Amino acid sequence: MPDTTSVVDTLDERKPYIELKQANKSGELACDNTSIAGAMSQRACVYSGARVALNPVTDAVHLVHGPIGCASYTWDIRGSLSSDKETFRTSFSTDMKELDVVFGGEKKLSKSIDELVELYNPPVIFVYSTCIVGIIGDDLQAICKEATERTGIPVIPVQSEGFKGTKSDGYKAACHALMQLIGTKEPEITSEYRINILGDYNVAGDVWLVKPLFEKMGIQVITSMTGDATADSISKAHGAQLNLVQCSGSMTYLAKWMKKEYGIPFTKVSYFGIEDLSIALRSTAEFFGSEEMMNIAEEIIEQETNRIMPEIQEIRSRLEGKTAAIYMGGAAKALTLIKGFRELGMETVIIGTQTGKRDDYKQISYQVKDGTVIVDDANALELADLLVRQKADLMVAGVKERFLAFKLGVAFCDFNHDRVIEFEGYDGFLNFARELDTTVNSPVWRYVGSKIGDSCTGKNGAEETTDSTAKAGTIKKIDGDNNMQKINPITLQQEPVA
């Protein structure tokens, strides 16, 4: 049982999910369970997992079978980019009404599929089931099978009823859908070295900064799943000799299946941060055992690192010593971020994920320093409390956490769907560093918690030039006055002025 007594005030049930990393003390963090009712989890549902993992398939029709809300809130949800078709940005829904719920939505779904085939002639249709479909028992498998036979277009069911587990189960449902396509076409082979990029969603164009590196090494990238993937490229994925898995939470399941089904091995990699990116390139070259490829990889690593280093160093000088909080959907990204921060001179003080597994948290525990808080399925109040207690200067997370951090005067970087700049590859890491510099070192934070007149008396404003002094004057507090379980108001201690 992790020691949580001094970590954070929360529901008793939540305590096993929060751990303070301490030397010689290794607790087993509870994880991989459904969220606790009323605990205000930052997680979504099975459908959400399936949707985010599968949605970037660019030329597919993504049809949501359910009432309008599920389609409405996930319209164009990922900032994934496409090099060709934009069909995936369109939100299709059967918009089930009361009568469909009473009499079943099967007919409407069949007709909807026919309609979409006629209008769009897509290479594939993914049909997502929502909560209500699971309850009324529409036979998605049968309808899709019939539709495939009738239309000649693969119509693939995605069993993603929202209540049937967690977001991770949604990833699995997405993988199952991809399995239906893989192996249905033969690839044209242009190189003796072939890989698939798995678990990259081409958010803001990430893949476009990574794929050329492999191609320079003489490797053919058959498909990247699912960022900027087409139905055609996915169907040829079995032609690869190696799968590189980045987002392990969503794609390991598929990689394991491909190993079993096609004998394709996989390695876990990350394209974020100089160190992890170098490891990805080197280990790939090592796998193929080509000396020539290894030389090219080394050349890329050296040249690219030298190219971006001067600016990285300059930014690092402004970030050195700052503390970071990480709250991610998946554990792979959280892990690689710890290293990325270190490369910029920053230390992680809070790290959490929505869908991490036991092994992930073990890995994380090895990576972070004593005194770091590790948390699974954190909720808004815990995160707010932790940001203050752990004195984080910056938080990296998604939109729901953004305004929570802002209200507490904590800098923020979006590493989620909302991001519009690339963070992967060499230029991506430079972008990341610039973004941190922009938010951490912005003068806006010195005004948080200030009152009229403060700037005249030097409590904030122009007189103060360093950030530590700027932050010191700020009162950060989570209001807990009207709490039944009395939680003392939390006040950030005055930092010693350097």
Added chain:
Amino acid sequence: MSERNYTTVNPCIMCQPIGSVMAFKGIEDSMVLLHGSQGCSTYMRLHLAHHFREPVDIGSSSLSEKGAVYGGSENLKKGLKNLILRYNPKVIGVSTTCLAETIGDDISRIISEFREEEGIGAERIIIPVPTPSYEESHNSGYIKAVEAIVKTFTMDESKKAIFNNKLNVVLSENISPEDTRELKHVFDSIVGHNSYILLPDISETFDAPMTGELHKIQPGGTTHADIADMKNSAATIGLGITNDNKAVNYLEQTFDIPSQNLPLPIGLEYTDRVLAALSNISGAEIPDEFQKERGRLIDAMVDSHKYVYGTKVAIYGDPNNVLGMLSLALENGMHPILVVASSKSPRFAEQAMERVKQVKPDCDVTILEDVDFDTFNDAVKKAKPQMLIGNSNGKYIAKEMNIPLIRFGFPIHDRVGAQRILTLGYKGAMRMLDRITNTILEVEDTELAAKWSEPESYVPLGESGFHSAEA
């Protein structure tokens, strides 16, 4: 696209629960718990956070497979208990989702059981609102929640009725926090600061000032005492006329409070109507401040009239907002050729047509309601407007047709300041008109700049220009 009968492509509406959340967020010290699977609450939090740029907490009963099969009572009770432990709200709105409705959970009964089992006293109010997502839209969810709130607070017969001589103001449409602040200013100035009760009030709760403190529940919202006191008021004004304002009807039928439904005060005439009604009901003179403001608005309208006249515009969004914006456009000589309400409302089309007839009977206008964005896009392509006025989701067609989009309504997730957009009152009309006019001038500048670079080919603005547009 073309003819579709079974598929909705790019929805214009959201589901009922999110509407109920917006209503509850306008109540003092309140939280909402959605009875359904975890995703519903998370998606709505995300959606609202995008628009208002504030932290948004919404509880979930996190129904899992077990709950879905055996009923969600256990989860709902646990959710309520945990919500109370962590947030300690005085009011909890419990809205259902499609899942809870379909498995047939009787939330009122579960709540009563919960109250009894946990010994929850009368000081904590729990309000159930059935909001299945397969019925109607976010607009109806909003209206239903407002009605449920009023009913719950005024139900207590033991509290003696004491005539308060106040005016109830009940919104039937979500407006921005800035708009709410402006409304309050108008009511403060005309009927007096403590002489009206506005419900719901999101002016503080969805646009909290930065203080360095994070409140578990944002301060602000209509006070509980005020809501309970609504049954003792002298009159009720409902704002929004395209749909039934259920809370207004309830107050009239149950407590005999005379009521009047008025349009949202958008544009000159609708604002006139609301101010005149206020003056009539309260017997107070309209302060000089507003006569001056109105005069300034007319001055602004005169300043702008040559630029905006005849501009073909498509307006879309929530019905009462769209009706108001249609009115504003017409008053300024614009040519609203396409007027689209996201959801179905009993009187939207009729009201919109009436307004067109009053101001510009020869205006060739297409009125649509309850359509998706695909249908809307088709209509836009056919009508070829020169400008769009509506929410962020019109950006795709605006980009495709290379026409400007004036962002207004909900949701606005691709620009900052949605919570600060002012549309209501004379001041709001002025701001809106300035935005419209300056956008037109900006476009003309850009087009002219392109022509200036090639002096030989300079010609006055042709087909694509704003001025030459056929009325």
